[in-house]
Amino acid sequence: MIPLSFSTNNTPNEITRIRGKILADLMAQDAGFARVPVRSISTKTLKRMLQLYDTWFFSSALLKYYSTFDVTMSSRLLKSAGKFITPGRKNAKTCEIRMSSDFLFRLGTGTYKLNGLIAHSPQEAFLIVFEHELCHAIENAIYGSTGHSSRFMFFAHGIFGHTDTVHSLPTRQQEAAASGIKVGSRVSFDFEGKRLVGYVSYVGKTARVMVPDPRGNYHLESNPHQKFLKYQVPLSMLHVY
Numbered sequence: 001m002i003p004l005s006f007s008t009n010n011t012p013n014e015i016t017r018i019r020g021k022i023l024a025d026l027m028a029q030d031a032g033f034a035r036v037p038v039r040s041i042s043t044k045t046l047k048r049m050l051q052l053y054d055t056w057f058f059s060s061a062l063l064k065y066y067s068t069f070d071v072t073m074s075s076r077l078l079k080s081a082g083k084f085i086t087p088g089r090k091n092a093k094t095c096e097i098r099m100s101s102d103f104l105f106r107l108g109t110g111t112y113k114l115n116g117l118i119a120h121s122p123q124e125a126f127l128i129v130f131e132h133e134l135c136h137a138i139e140n141a142i143y144g145s146t147g148h149s150s151r152f153m154f155f156a157h158g159i160f161g162h163t164d165t166v167h168s169l170p171t172r173q174q175e176a177a178a179s180g181i182k183v184g185s186r187v188s189f190d191f192e193g194k195r196l197v198g199y200v201s202y203v204g205k206t207a208r209v210m211v212p213d214p215r216g217n218y219h220l221e222s223n224p225h226q227k228f229l230k231y232q233v234p235l236s237m238l239h240v241y
């Protein structure tokens with residue numbers, strides 16, 4: 001257990017002011033991060049973001065507790081905008097916050113609703129996602145576990161003014177669904193000079209499309225007698241058929 005040396009009773013004005021200060025600091029030192037859409041974010045910026053948050057919101061409690069605290073970007077994190085990771089061992093003093101570059105780099109000017117707040121830019125959305133993950137880090141440091149319980153919300157609300165744990169940032173799946181492509185959709189695409197027609201079985205950065213073909217070695221549960229070949233197709237190449 002670590003004692004609560006920081007405020008869990010911040011006013012909305014205070015929170016907005018400090019978040020704005022952090023945002024301005026990070027954007028001033030990282031041109032790639034300051035652009036819309038965001039083009040890049042440096043390791044130095046990620047490190048500084050953690051340090052500034054720890055100093056101004058946690059009275060340095062996080063970096064006092066954790067001996068290793070990594071903040072990383074991942075292009076493979078597709079289903080969530082951020083993730084708090086800590087080894088299963090009790091009292092492990094290492095952790096990682098993994099942030100999704102896939103989400104960050106796709107965001108336009110906004111606005112976005114996140115954790116009950118409104119973000120006015122992709123950069124602010126990024127910080128609010130990070131704040132959520134920091135609350136997992138502090139809850140884990142104090143109690144040895146973390147989730148989305150009322151205990152978590154006490155921190156998320158008291159420190160950052162979050163009133164919810166959901167966000168409206170578009171996932172790849174939602175973007176695809178908006179264009180009519182989802183799992184089960186019948187789609188067509190051009191491949192080596194031919195137009196192929198198949199069924200979408202997964203949507204990520206690309207879609208997996210199962211195309212009926214006697215040479216295939218895949219079967220679909222819904223269609224066990226037919227053979228299929230599997231294709232990975234960029235979403236932009238697919239047409240709803």
Ligand SMILES: [Zn+2]
Pocket residue numbers: 132136147148165
């Ligand atoms: Zn969470």
